[in-house]
Amino acid sequence: MKLKDIYRLIVEKGLEHDPRTVAQIREDVRRARKEFAKLKGVSKRCYDAERLKHPYADTRILCGDPDTDVKTVMVGIDMEGPELLTAAMLNNEGAAIDLVMAHHPEGLAWAGFYEVMHMQAMILERFGISPEVAKDLLKERIGEVRRAVAPANHFRSVDIARLLGIPYMCAHTPADNHVVTYLQKLCDRKKPDKVSDVIDLLLTIPEYIDGAKKNAGPRILAGEPKKKAGRIFVDMTGGTEGSKKVFARLSQAGVGTIVAMHLSEEHYKQAKDEHINIVIAGHIASDTLGLNLLLDGLSKKQPFNIIPCSGFIRVRR
DSSP, X not given: OBHHHHHHHHHHHHHHTOSSOHHHHHHHHHHHHHHHHTOOHHHHHTSOGGGGTOSOTTOEEEESOTTOBOSEEEEESSOOHXXXXXXXXXXXXXXXXXXXXXXXXXXXXXXXXXXXXXXXXXXXXXXXXXXXXXXXXXXXXXXXXXXXXXXXXXXXXXXXXXXXXXXEEEOOXXXXXXXXXXXXXXXXXXXXXXXXXXXXXXXXXXXXXXXXXXTOSOEEEESXXXXXXXXXXXXXOSSSOOOTTHHHHHHHTTEEEEEESOOOHHHHHHHHHTTXXXXXXXXXXXXXXXXXXXXXXXXXXXXXXXXXXXXXXXXXX
16 A cells, blocks of 8 residues: 555544544634635745645654555654664664654644644533633633644654655544544443443553553542542543643533543643543553554555554554
8 A cells, every 4th residue: 555545544534533523524624724715925835735635733644755655564652763763773674664653743743733622622512512612711722732832843753764764654633533432432332330440441451451561551540439430521632631621611511530541730630629530541552542443444455564663562453
């Protein structure tokens, strides 16, 4: 399969598992097109044109010929300089790695990944928060993330990949969509009664068992094991953590437990004050589950030789 076809399929699979409605996804793309239409001159020429095609600003081919035939992929959570050099060394020994695939965004995808955060407002609508309130809460947080990301050396790893001649891409929100949809459906179907039952449910999944063995598995961050779980909100997509002010609204909307990949200290304090149970499933384990589900979908089109790296383990379903 060619690199451009892998990229296209990743986007398609991300859309299939997106927790939003089709109308909401189209609204996200329309927003980018309206933004583009207002630009002129150099601003228009510099615009990331991929945003006009799909809503995943954090998923891109970072370097390499899109027509490259891909049979062997080195896949990991954070694929940066050390991992790219490892791929080059393995290729010198005959590994024939055609593509390095990162989960976390790099390059252009890292510099603009905050754009995917707009989807969080649409997801919150499903949990009883009005669109206007959700957008207002998120606006401030997107600004925070944008300012935090701006000073970074976004293209450091991309430049290394280019010098080494290794095709390089990242797949972030499409993989996160897979894990959030998978876990939300599982929780809705199994209906765990207590917070401890949520942990037990996660520990039926190989990626979370592996995380637990590595001391990075599911744990209760807020709440007591025997406390009622109530309505469960799996919050694992949309770029990064949303607004700290959202917990009060979620509590009012009847959410009893949030299952998240990770949570900052400030977010934790706000959630605790609202008496919402917080289950941290584990960041790398959750990312791994999402990638595995995504790769399963890709492998149905064409089997790949996958070399796991950087916290990722391959589990097939």
